[in-house]
Amino acid sequence: MFLCCWLALVAFVPATSSINPGVKVKLTGKGLEYGRQLGMLSIGQKLKTIKVPDVSGKKRVSPIGKVRYSLSNMQIVNVALPKSAVELVPGTGIKLSIGNAFISLRGNWRVKYLRIIKDSGSFDLNVNGVSITTSIAMRSDETGRPVVSSVNCAASVSSANVKFHGGASWLYNLFRSFASKAIRSEMQKQLCPLVADAVNDLNPQLKTLNVVAKVDKYAEIEYSMVASPTVSKSSIDLSLKGEFYNIGKHQEPPFSPTVFALPPQTTNMLYIGVSAFTTNSAGFVYNKAGALSLYITDDMIPQGSPIRLNTRTFGALIPQIAKRFPGLMMKMLVKTVKDPAVTYQANNVTVQATGTVTAYAIQPNATLSPLFVLNLDTSVSARVFVSGVRIAGAVSLNKMGLTLGTSYVGDFKVGILDSILQMVLKVVVIPRLNVQLAKGYPLPSLGKMKLVNTELQVLKDYMLIGTDVQFAG
Ligand SMILES: *[C@@H]1O[C@H](CO)[C@@H](O)[C@H](O)[C@H]1NC(C)=O
Ligand SMILES: *[C@@H]1O[C@H](CO)[C@@H](O)[C@H](O)[C@H]1NC(C)=O
Numbered sequence: 001m002f003l004c005c006w007l008a009l010v011a012f013v014p015a016t017s018s019i020n021p022g023v024k025v026k027l028t029g030k031g032l033e034y035g036r037q038l039g040m041l042s043i044g045q046k047l048k049t050i051k052v053p054d055v056s057g058k059k060r061v062s063p064i065g066k067v068r069y070s071l072s073n074m075q076i077v078n079v080a081l082p083k084s085a086v087e088l089v090p091g092t093g094i095k096l097s098i099g100n101a102f103i104s105l106r107g108n109w110r111v112k113y114l115r116i117i118k119d120s121g122s123f124d125l126n127v128n129g130v131s132i133t134t135s136i137a138m139r140s141d142e143t144g145r146p147v148v149s150s151v152n153c154a155a156s157v158s159s160a161n162v163k164f165h166g167g168a169s170w171l172y173n174l175f176r177s178f179a180s181k182a183i184r185s186e187m188q189k190q191l192c193p194l195v196a197d198a199v200n201d202l203n204p205q206l207k208t209l210n211v212v213a214k215v216d217k218y219a220e221i222e223y224s225m226v227a228s229p230t231v232s233k234s235s236i237d238l239s240l241k242g243e244f245y246n247i248g249k250h251q252e253p254p255f256s257p258t259v260f261a262l263p264p265q266t267t268n269m270l271y272i273g274v275s276a277f278t279t280n281s282a283g284f285v286y287n288k289a290g291a292l293s294l295y296i297t298d299d300m301i302p303q304g305s306p307i308r309l310n311t312r313t314f315g316a317l318i319p320q321i322a323k324r325f326p327g328l329m330m331k332m333l334v335k336t337v338k339d340p341a342v343t344y345q346a347n348n349v350t351v352q353a354t355g356t357v358t359a360y361a362i363q364p365n366a367t368l369s370p371l372f373v374l375n376l377d378t379s380v381s382a383r384v385f386v387s388g389v390r391i392a393g394a395v396s397l398n399k400m401g402l403t404l405g406t407s408y409v410g411d412f413k414v415g416i417l418d419s420i421l422q423m424v425l426k427v428v429v430i431p432r433l434n435v436q437l438a439k440g441y442p443l444p445s446l447g448k449m450k451l452v453n454t455e456l457q458v459l460k461d462y463m464l465i466g467t468d469v470q471f472a473g
């Protein structure tokens with residue numbers, strides 16, 4: 001039977017930090033159930049390592065006198081764990097109960113009596129009704145990774161039956177009860193430490209949480225826990241920092257995470273909420289690092305396009321260019337001047353980016369002569385998706401607005417450049433950006449975790465990834 005109604009209060013580290021998480025992770029009952037299955041395999045393996053020391057003793061039996069007996073070479077042959085359950089205990093931790101477990105072992109017996117008479121054989125021992133209950137406490141270690149431990153473990157063994165092979169039955173009866181009792185208590189002593197070992201074995205796995213996930217040469221994402229996990233009736237919730245940083249130079253952006261709550265869905269094992277803060281911290285890092293700039297040259301424009309990056313094309317629209325810089329190739333620098341801002345609305349991810357476009361004529365001696373600077377306001381729509389254990393995206397142009405910043409070629413109406421700039425964004429800038437976005441950004445993950453049945457939803461202020469997980473091997 002399950003040892004029910006047994007409940008341990010596990011003290012959690014209180015949330016000392018006031019940092020709001022950028023990423024939230026929720027492990028549901030379904031996730032916990034998968035964890036139980038993996039955990040039981042591990043506990044089963046551990047219980048097979050029970051070592052029962054030899055048992056020996058002597059007993060005076062009339063009329064033959066003193067009989068010495070020993071049980072040795074005891075080996076576990078089978079462990080069956082038919083019943084187990086995990087349960088979330090709100091505010092405290094996870095309760096694991098194993099009931100009706102069965103352990104069988106085999107060994108050798110030996111007796112000696114009347115000084116010279118020896119007898120020996122083998123025996124089978126079945127230990128029934130093994131019950132173990134323990135609480136699994138979870139906290140955050142100094143690196144921001146979760147650590148689990150088994151606390152308040154209790155184990156009991158209800159009975160042990162021995163079956164002897166060989167020898168005379170009157171002999172067995174001498175030590176049958178003594179032997180079962182000794183073995184039973186020896187086993188009982190070892191159950192909790194072995195379960196604690198199995199729980200501790202999870203920690204090397206948990207240590208693989210990518211608290212600092214490298215993205216590329218500019219950025220890394222920090223996924224350390226900003227508070228201890230919280231346990232409710234239906235889930236374990238982790239609060240992770242979820243912030244992009246410039247590699248080697250951790251500078252905080254001028255904005256901070258806003259509070260967001262994951263919806264009460266529990267159909268998947270795991271839910272990961274990635275807030276607008278996380279994406280915006282990426283915009284801050286890449287913009288600061290100067291990574292959001294691109295020189296555009298004529299060779300980047302498709303061969304078939306009638307629009308070329310030269311003073312002939314532009315000179316047709318702005319005669320000053322044709323006049324002052326005849327027959328030259330051109331170059332354009334497109335770069336952001338502000339951190340791009342991402343907005344999440346239901347089923348809609350929009351990025352606003354503000355930048356400049358500087359056009360140059362390339363002199364025969366390679367000197368760049370500036371022609372004009374335009375201010376560029378763009379709005380792009382993003383499609384986001386999960387690829388492997390990464391989140392990736394692709395953007396398309398929504399809207400573009402141009403105003404004149406500076407002109408070195410006299411006054412002109414900016415509107416005449418609209419279609420050229422649209423083309424440049426659509427065929428040069430955005431495809432290159434999409435190559436980067438398709439590479440994806442690592443999600444928080446453990447070891448060889450694989451995501452299956454994954455769905456991504458865009459909600460107000462965050463993206464929600466609902467997924468099941470699989471651990472290889
Ligand atoms: C997404 O939202 C933006 C800004 O709120 C809006 O301009 C755009 O039309 C929306 N896109 C879709 C597909 O609803
Ligand atoms: C390059 O050529 C331009 C135009 O002829 C001239 O104004 C500039 O001084 C030259 N620069 C150098 C470094 O020779």
